[in-house]
Amino acid sequence: MPDTNKSIGLLYEMAVFVSVVETGSFSAAAKDLGVSPSSVSRSVSRLEEQLACRLLERTTRKLRLNEAGQAVYQRCRDMRGAAEAVLDVSERINPKPQGELRISIPKAIGHLLVHPFMPEFLRQYPDIDVQMLLEDRYIDLIDDRVDLVIRITNHPPQDMVGRKLIDIEHVICASPQYLEQFAPLTHPRQLREHSCIFLGEQPKDRQWTFHQGTQNITVEISGRYAANHTQVRLDAAIQGIGIASLPYFSVHQAIRRGELIQVLPDWRFVTSYTGGAWLLYPPNRYLPAKLKVFIDYLTKSLSRLPQIPPALKKTDHENRASSSK
The missing domain is CATH 1.10.10.10 (Winged helix-like DNA-binding domain superfamily/Winged helix DNA-binding domain)
Structure with missing residues (x-):
């Protein structure tokens, strides 16, 4: 037997x-x-x-x-x-989306991009429970027992199914009060004369790289305040502590309200945290209903978010400063 x-x-x-x-x-x-x-x-x-x-x-x-x-x-x-x-x-028999979803998301994206849409998702799908793991470290879907992961990359892994949610671009910006103390910034090298607010997790976070046409310039910046949290750097910039590096999705509302001004808008600021935000999951012919509805919901929700223009137009502050030269 x-x-x-x-x-x-x-x-x-x-x-x-x-x-x-x-x-x-x-x-x-x-x-x-x-x-x-x-x-x-x-x-x-x-x-x-x-x-x-x-x-x-x-x-x-x-x-x-x-x-x-x-x-x-x-x-x-x-x-x-x-x-x-x-x-x-x-x-x-049971097509209704239900069960627990474990999702790994980088901290800033989870806090500022995904979380605002979660209350409505939970209202629409009362039988789905969501556990968001806000971590910037690499997560293995199998070893860490997660259903979905969001990663910032320009090269999503070929062994995963992926949906690109949004482009992650970074800008540098400062408050009008801070900028009024100095001559207008027209070139990245002038940042050496300023107090910059940076990530501070590794030495290369002090190296800011800019692209314009065929030019690539890397500037070694310095500053009195470093923080590995986007919301903290955002608040520090609004408070006038210095010039901060921030993802555009975190700062666009402050720029629109006039609390912050983009610095060097004609230069593209590039970091290792630039790229597409990809929603990744293992290939599976029978994708559970809970995953299907979440993937569709999040893709549709984030598609409505503003994308950074190729170069934001100069602000009134910068135009006034240029005309006074």
């Missing part, structure tokens, strides 16, 4: 084996499953060890099923088909 516990313990390995056969390689299967190639290799090896037979003939260029592998593959494919049928039944 078959050992039921043993067969249940091999269900994951069987599914991985089917993916390897159908994609043609460990790396392709890993991409499809959202895991590492080494993890896929270990799963197939465990299956072969438990069955006490070799299933795949490995060459330097491709994988080939042997006779035993053909027989095992057919049965494993039937097993996966049964699992997919169960999921289909589940969707038909």
Whole structure:
């Protein structure tokens, strides 16, 4: 009589084996499953060890099923088909979005961009609970048991499904009161004469880089105040402590209200925190309803946010300063 516990313990390995056969390689299967190639290799090896037979003939260029592998593959494919049928039944019986969502988001984006939309989401979907993990460190979806992650990058990982939510651009700005004490800034090198408010987590945070046409200029700045929190730097700039580096999504309202003025608007300020904010999740043919509705809701909500223009027009303050030269 078959050992039921043993067969249940091999269900994951069987599914991985089917993916390897159908994609043609460990790396392709890993991409499809959202895991590492080494993890896929270990799963197939465990299956072969438990069955006490070799299933795949490995060459330097491709994988080939042997006779035993053909027989095992057919049965494993039937097993996966049964699992997919169960999921289909589940969707038909209970299509209502429900359950817990664990989402990893960088602190500033979570606080200033995502959180404002969460009350309405929770009202629309009363059966979904959300746990937001506000962390700037790298999060592994599998190891950290999260459903979705938002990362700032220009190169989203190929083994994940991604939706670009918004472009993250940074600007430097200061209060009108601070700027009135100095001559107008027309070139990034003049920042050396100012007190700058910066991130302060690593030495390169003191190096501000600017692009204009074919020019790339990096300036070593200094200042009396550093803070690794966007809201703190924003408040410090409004209070007139100095010139701050800030993501545009955090500062556009203060600029519109006249509390802050963008400095050097004709130069593009670039940091390692510049790029697209991507919503990432493992590839999955059967995406749970709770994930579907959240992804659609957040994508639609953030699409309405203002994007930084190529260069903000000079403010009245700067025009007055230029005309007085």
